[in-house]
Amino acid sequence: MKVCAFGNSYMIAIKDAIEESDSSLNGNVTFAGCYAGSFSLSFAGDVVELGPRFHLNFAEHTGPDLRLSDYDAFLIVGLRLNFQHAAKVYTKHRLWQHATDDHYIISEKALQSSIKDQLSLTIAVDLARSLRQHTDKPIFLIPQPNPNEALKSMPLTTDQLKELHERWQVFFQDDVGIAVYSAFVRAAEALADDLSAKFLPQPADTMSPVFTDNIYLVELKPKFEPDPRNVRPREGDILHANPLFGHRVMKQIEPLLTAASRAEATPAA
Numbered sequence: 001m002k003v004c005a006f007g008n009s010y011m012i013a014i015k016d017a018i019e020e021s022d023s024s025l026n027g028n029v030t031f032a033g034c035y036a037g038s039f040s041l042s043f044a045g046d047v048v049e050l051g052p053r054f055h056l057n058f059a060e061h062t063g064p065d066l067r068l069s070d071y072d073a074f075l076i077v078g079l080r081l082n083f084q085h086a087a088k089v090y091t092k093h094r095l096w097q098h099a100t101d102d103h104y105i106i107s108e109k110a111l112q113s114s115i116k117d118q119l120s121l122t123i124a125v126d127l128a129r130s131l132r133q134h135t136d137k138p139i140f141l142i143p144q145p146n147p148n149e150a151l152k153s154m155p156l157t158t159d160q161l162k163e164l165h166e167r168w169q170v171f172f173q174d175d176v177g178i179a180v181y182s183a184f185v186r187a188a189e190a191l192a193d194d195l196s197a198k199f200l201p202q203p204a205d206t207m208s209p210v211f212t213d214n215i216y217l218v219e220l221k222p223k224f225e226p227d228p229r230n231v232r233p234r235e236g237d238i239l240h241a242n243p244l245f246g247h248r249v250m251k252q253i254e255p256l257l258t259a260a261s262r263a264e265a266t267p268a269a
Contacts, residue, residue: 001024001028001072001073001257001258001260001261002028002029002030002070002071002072003025003028003029003030003071003072003073003074003075003257004029004030004032004066004068004070004071004073004074004075005029005030005031005032005074005075005076005077006032006033006074006075006076006077006079006127007031007032007033007075007076007077007078007079007142008033008034008035008036008039008077008078008079008080008123009033009035009036009078009240010077010078010144010145010239010240010241011031011033011077011078012033012240012246013218013240013241013242013243013245013246013249014077014142014246014249014250015029015031015033015246016243016246017243017244017245017246017247017249017250018246018250020243020247021247021250023250023254024254024258025250025253025254025257029075030056030057030066030071031055031056031057032048032050032054032055032056032066033054033055033056034050034051034053034054034055035053036078036079036080036123038051038053039051039053039079039123040052040053041054041127043130043133043134045134046067046068046069046134047065047066047067047068048065048066048067048068049065050065050066068131068134068135068137071137072137072138072257072260072261073137073138073139073140073257073260073261074131074135074137074138074139074140075139075140075142075253076124076127076128076131076139076140076141076142077142077144078124078142078143078144079122079123079124079127080122080123080124080144081119081122081124081125081141081142081143081144081188082143082144082146082239083143083146083147083181083184083210084167085115085118085119085122085184086115086118086180086181086183086184086187087167087168087171087180088118088167089111089114089115089118090111090167090170090180091167092104093105093106093110093111093114094106095107095108095111095179098170098176098179108183111180111183112183112186112187112190113187115183115184115187115188116187116188116190116191119187119188119191120191124141125141125191125195128141128192128195128197129195132195132196132197138197138198138257138260139195139196139197139198140197140198140199140200140253140256140257141188141192141197141198141199141200142200142249142253143188143199143200143201143202144239145202145206145212145216145239145240145241145245146181146202146207146210146211146212147165147168147211147212147238147239148211148212148213148214148216148217148238148239148241149208149211149212149213149214150214150217150238151165151168151211151238152172152211154238165238171210171211174209174210177209177210177211178209178210180210181209181210185199185201188201189201198256200249200252200253200256202249203248203249203252205248206245206248212241212245215244216241216242216244216245217238217241217242218237218240218241218242219242
């Protein structure tokens, strides 16, 4: 099976894990990566024309462009598909059992609908729409990891850290986190269904209960470009994960890709 994976820096952990493994995916995945702020591509029939900031298999892309017909399935990783959209909605709107006088009360249905609306505007979903217009091959949507649980003990010592991370504090209450994360997953699954794609939620055994476990905390800044300096991640980076997390996601997607390949190969009765 030949797979094409599109993504931003959250794809790096998966790429590293696959290339360090004896998985059947090793050598069979083309990684088309670009930082989200520079993500640009276009379609010309079967050809995907990558923008100038893309890295193909993490080398600077100079051509040729990708052909959709060369692949049996597509992965879309990160690209702003994340739980943060639910956290944003929950800043001012709450389910009645979590609301205070400072919040607008929202129903479970309305919460899911609001999250779905937010997710529909992401680069990941826009790319899935475009892919579906040009191919009938399987498309899998993989979100970026939830924030690492290290956030719970992180001192928010600067205005920037407060702006980035204060919104998560309400989810330190497990019942709140579980309720809103469940709404996020349902919204993402519904959106994927609309596109005849499949959303793959973060493996449950990597979270406690909705924050990513500490063992997956990234140690070096994820970069597409080779960098011998081993740069540390920016202060407060609790969003990227390490190759151990990538290995767990690889184990999640490998059987699904295998099953999709077999289904494609089975002749119609």
